Amino acid sequence: MEITISEKYKNDKEQIDMLLQNFDSEGTLLGSGARNRIKIFSYGEIQLNVKSFKVPNPVNRVVYRFFRKSKAERSFEYAHLLLKKGLHTPFPVAYAVEKSPLFFKNSFYVTEHLPYDLRYRDLVQQPEYPLREEIIRAFTRFTFELHEKGVEFLDHSPGNTLIQRKKKGYKFFLVDLNRMNFKTLSFEERMKNFSRLSPQRDMVKIMASEYAQLVNRPESEVFERMWFYTEAFQKKFHKKKAVKKKIRSAVKKPS
Secondary structure, three states: OEEEEOHHHHHHHHHHHHHHHOOOOOOEEEOOOOOOEEEEEEEOOEEEEEEEOOOOOHHHHHHHHHOOOOHHHHHHHHHHHHHHOOOOOOOEEEEEEEEOOOOEEEEEEEEEOOOOOEEHHHHHHOOOOOOHHHHHHHHHHHHHHHHHOOEEEOOOOHHHEEEEEOOOOEEEEEOOOOOEEEOOOOHHHHHHOOOOOOOOHHHHHHHHHHHHHHHOOOHHHHHHHHHHHHHHHHHHHHHHHHHHHHHHHHHHOOO
16 A cells, blocks of 8 residues: 655654554444545544545546546645645545556545534525524635635535634635646636535525625626526536436336
8 A cells, every 4th residue: 555644644654554454444434435435533632534435447447547646645635735725624644545556446535533513514404504694604705715716626515615613703624625626717617616505596695695795796797607507507416316316217127
């Protein structure tokens, strides 16, 4: 296994290697682990969050072996880039990959475990969440900061922002980092970046209201573009879901 360690943890390589070797038998699983598996490990006075990415399909085992960086490596590199830009993400400890001479096999991404109070998803799922509009507006300002600092988070979706409440305001942390672009974003790219966050018109209206003030554009224009991309994403999402449902039904149907 090839392991790359952050400077902060440069003396812990052997211990982290052992932790990864014991990933299947130790640690506490978070979620169902149906796709990627995430486990929490006690590590001295802190906890470590270890993500084991699903083994790629046969084609991608070759692609990731020879032509493309693994999701774990990209997550590690992007986390360091975010931190350099003054943005927040759980601290990147290490990443590791397993390869054979011809194929890519397993990969792991290790971070310091981050306690948090809520995810953006909670605001989507709970319309009566306390101080909901206040948090949505703060989140919109955070997204504006991402855009101003040249970060296009392609997986900017409800489950991928962790939120901590502070005495004054909120602190936002990005997770699931392996799909990002770093560039100057156009207005349309900024609007499209909101498309995955909520299908609820009232939430999009709040985000549009706040973002319009930040970019000094008419609120009606910002909402129209946000809602346009939101509807396009939802249409594509439900179409894809329907196709998958038909395929599952066809597979289960007796001959």
